[in-house]
Amino acid sequence: MSAHPAVPTDPSAADHRAIVPRRRLLSLLAAALVTAPLALGAAGCGGDDASDPNAPVKISIFWWGGDARAKLTEDALTLYEKRHPNVVFEKTWQANQGYFDKLATLVAGGDPPDIFQIDDNYLTEYASRNATLDLGSYQQSGKIDTSRFPESLWKYGVVDGKLAGLAAGENTQGLVYDKTLLARHGLPEPTTGMTWEQHIAWAERVSKKAGVPGTQDPSGDYKAFWVWLRQRGADLYRDKSLGFTATDVTEWFELWKGARDRRATPTPDVIHEGNATDITKQLVVTGKAATSWVWANQLPELDKNTKDELGVTAYPGDPSAQWARASMYYSVFRGSKHRDTAIDVINFLVNDPDAARILGTDRGLPSNMDLRKQVADSAGDPAMKLSIDVENQLAAKFGPSPQVPLKGHSKVRSALTKAAENVQYGRATPAEAAQQFMAACTSAIG
Structure with missing residues (x-):
């Protein structure tokens, strides 16, 4: 994966790189994930970064969006690197169209990102193929903090009893x-x-x-x-x-x-x-x-x-x-060798006040209610402030979230x-x- 992605200047333009028929992609994805337990076993025997918190770590991260999202995301990740000098990011992004074809190709080709953006169209598909790390134990230990999330929001990332994705933002x-x-x-x-x-x-x-x-x-x-x-x-x-x-x-x-x-x-x-x-x-x-x-x-x-x-x-x-819908999620690849750092990164993106100031509402309203208020109070864009105010008003009337959509x-x-x-x-x-x-x-x- 390249740290200098070649993406269309028009964020709505299609990505034409190595698009493979969908059925072939999914069969490749399924075959590739047969080896995921082996990758996890290797990580559990010392491949994870938890054994030496100061060791150099390269985290690959992949998301879709336009130029504006890329700039905001890169600024937030740069802040993380400043606070963690041993961590460097390998960043790749592209327009929405073709994104999931590319993600499936990366996973099937043995070069999956440690962290990837995903939405409710595909979360069940990837979770059911064991591509996503179960974040539940990290949530229970406090390494992922959802205490300031609306309950229905974080639960909208649960697939078959496992927390497959952390809500990057709320939407309705x-x-x-x-x-x-x-x-x-x-x-x-x-x-x-x-x-x-x-x-x-x-x-x-x-x-x-x-x-x-x-x-x-x-x-x-x-x-x-x-x-x-x-x-x-x-x-x-x-x-x-x-x-x-x-x-x-x-x-x-x-x-x-x-x-x-x-x-x-x-x-x-x-x-x-x-x-x-x-x-x-x-x-x-x-x-x-x-x-x-x-x-x-x-x-x-x-x-x-x-x-x-x-x-x-x-x-x-x-x-x-x-309901409080996750606008999109951050998921961690189940076979990542740097799971603990990847977990810390996604927790930073959703819970750090400085990260929230940088990211604003680009991926939806901040999932953390305290940070949402912070962003709303500082919003210079009247339309952004209105969208936050309306969603906060509706939040009091939201019902329980439905299950995440099926494959x-x-x-x-x-x-x-x-x-x-x-x-x-x-x-x-x-x-x-x-x-x-x-x-x-x-x-x-x-």
Whole structure:
């Protein structure tokens, strides 16, 4: 791994290095991890840095993101190196697209990073293949301090009873809307607690009066579908199975077909554009919808891409269906020869006040509540301060976190978008698309 990564200057650009078909990658990953117990055995016999805390240690760390995240992360790691002169980091990063292909290639090729960034799309997959170190014993000993984390946040890193990832930050679903547009037309802002029908009626009113579709159609957005399911007593996953039925999916698609029929949402081509684009080009900032369904911590990035003032609130319905979601995690490779130092590094990144000042909310709101207040008090960006304030308000209403998604979750997400677009374009009825989606989900999770 190179300490001077060759990454695209555009953080949204694809990484084209050695992309291997996914099935091949996963088979390679599984084969490589057969040797993980051997690596652990060697580490336990003196390969770990715990035997000599002053010995030189090189820690490899891999994450995805753009230039801004790279600068912040490198600054935080430089601070750690200053405090621990025996530690040097081998840093590699790249754009999001292709990141997990690259990570699987590194692990399968015998060159895994000691620390890697991961999200809930893949945490179960890597944990179930024994690629992630169980952080539970380090948490119990205090080497990882989660005492100032919301309980539901750190628990959202538990897979099959093992703490597979440490939450790098907290996030939750956020409905971002164009305050300037609404004020210009004398329209009310959406509020937390509106029902789904009330939201659609509000969006229809916006469409008629402002001439801009009131809301992006989220029928292909797993975040919105997940919240809606939890409000009905269902869930996205339960144990090793799906937590919903074809009837649930049909009703979800019918809800948004009705909204489209009332012209509360954009046309299918524009809906597709909103589904396919990155955060900087969401419909709420391109002026093609008054509302976008995103993560609350994305408000500052959205705000940078529009002259209008934006607001954020919870998704419709009972906000207790939302939870303290880990925006992403830090995981440690199970076969790392420098596990103790790697553990100390990730604990530093989430619990050190100086690290928090450097990292801000780039990976979500700080997991440590004391540091979150510190960042909020010093935030110079009004949009950042607003996103923190809104999430802190919602935190009092959060329900328990769901289980971390199953293996195949990324395919489930893609299948939902495909099925929803089949309905939007008239290629299938809601019931037909629901059956297609259920079949794709069953195949995805095995």
